[in-house]
Amino acid sequence: MNDPTVEWAARVAEAELRRPLPRRWAHTRGVAGRAAEVESVVGPDAALLIAAAMLHDVGYAPRLATTGFHPLDGARFLRDEHGADERLVRLVANHSFAFLEAEERGLREELSSEFPLLEEPQLVDALVYCDMTTTPDGGRTNAEERVAEILGRYGDDSLVGRFIHRAAPEIFGAVGRVEAALAAQPR
Template identity: 75%
Template sequence: MTDLMTEWAARVAETELSAALPRRWAHTQGVAERATGIRRLLGKDAGLLTAAATLHDVGYAPRLAVTGFHPLDGARFLRDGHGADERLVRLVANHSFALLEAEERGLRDELASEFPVLEEPLLVDALVYCDMTTTPEGGRTSVQERITEIIGRYGEGSVVGRFIRRAAPELVSSVQRIEAALAAQPR
């Protein structure tokens, strides 16, 4: 992916989120910043990661919320409204183990059939790392603090609360794999 892709992603995300959902826009900017910070791990896919990080929550935009499940709504918007790159759309659709939340919402088959999980573990883990180490305001946090914050914000018995508890071991493992890869990289 080129810088043109990341510039396009930033324009789309800003258009959809900045005015309608400024806190979500702040989070998105932080996630994109985190992606830029780990570019060296991704090589030729660094731009793809940054674009996915920038667009991962676009489905929260009120005008795009058709199903109310932001990964699915965002992926459909990117695919149908923009003809976006398939790998990008699949990353957005499945970010941070969205398939588990889709199951909680009765949308697993729909998500899985339209947007199969991308079988590129480094990219998948990198996007989880970026999302799960960024606060709602765009600052840095640990994955454990982020999980706790999400449960606190949505409630333990909510769909999101149930999902995040189920996904927690995978989220933590993804973040740990990226942290280990970053630590092993020469500076």
Template identity: 65%
Template sequence: MAAVGLTGWAYSLSEALLSDPLPRRWAHSLGVAERARSLGPILGRDAELLEAAAVLHDIGYSPAAATTGFHPLDGARFLRDHEQADGRVVRLVAHHSCALLEAEERGLRQELEGEFELEHPELVDALVYCDMTTTPDGTPTTSEERLDEIVRRYGPDTIVGRFIQRAAPEIHAATKRVAARLAQVSAEGQPI
């Protein structure tokens, strides 16, 4: 799949799986993809790959893809088994936003780790940044506000609430690393 073809395919698939059954999830996915496009200056050749993963990251919520109830695993399996998707996109979907910690809460860590390797840390950070600085409605936010919203929505003692609280330090660190890379590239591009 060519890079341009990859993103076009990703948007079409995500829209088909999310827009009707889960319009708010679709809006979030579009917002995450928009954030991914904004990271082009620090991603270089991987910019389109990240955008494709960003728009696809939540397809595991779709009734067409959901099997275990754990959306990173379900989405990655769907992409791998039904779409024969690019392996890097599949790995990013599988491991987006500290998914290993949630997998652990659900008793699925060995499955996730066994089936899907981690992608390059810079890309993992970039997808965390995009997902965790985008509201459920697709608008920009801070990672602090996003995590607070998740805990309020799911409850602090639920699987998702417990996982996101455990993941908070790494999510905040990843968003800071990406913001620092963006600031460095911006500073380097400024005239003297």
């Protein structure tokens, strides 16, 4: 997609992630590729979805990790350093049911007051789908395997493990809705 917002998002994500976090950069590129594949689900918001996919994990960049909660750190960076579009920033802040992890971290009030949930279910679901059907190395997977991989990496009793257990039903629901929308499209 030739869109200035997508091109800007790709430059920002690459600058922040490629060298310090090459695996996270591979995941990011994979998520953005998935977004390009499912852009028809969100119609005129395709560029926004792809840009959010490119930037969803930017908060992992070491220089940006102030709270240690990447959705919040990334959204603050995009808002404060780049003056990014509010919808884009809110998608990054709340991607993949981040509010549930924010609760585990004691940051729910901060997240929701600064970056309220975006009330655009198709867009929110599409970003979840892209993130949760992409491996850490940028390959394809399904949501069940992705959730299992996250649990395996962090452990059931970790903060992330507790979050992913709580979020799994929501993740599977979002992925299922996107898959149904894709299946309903004419071929």
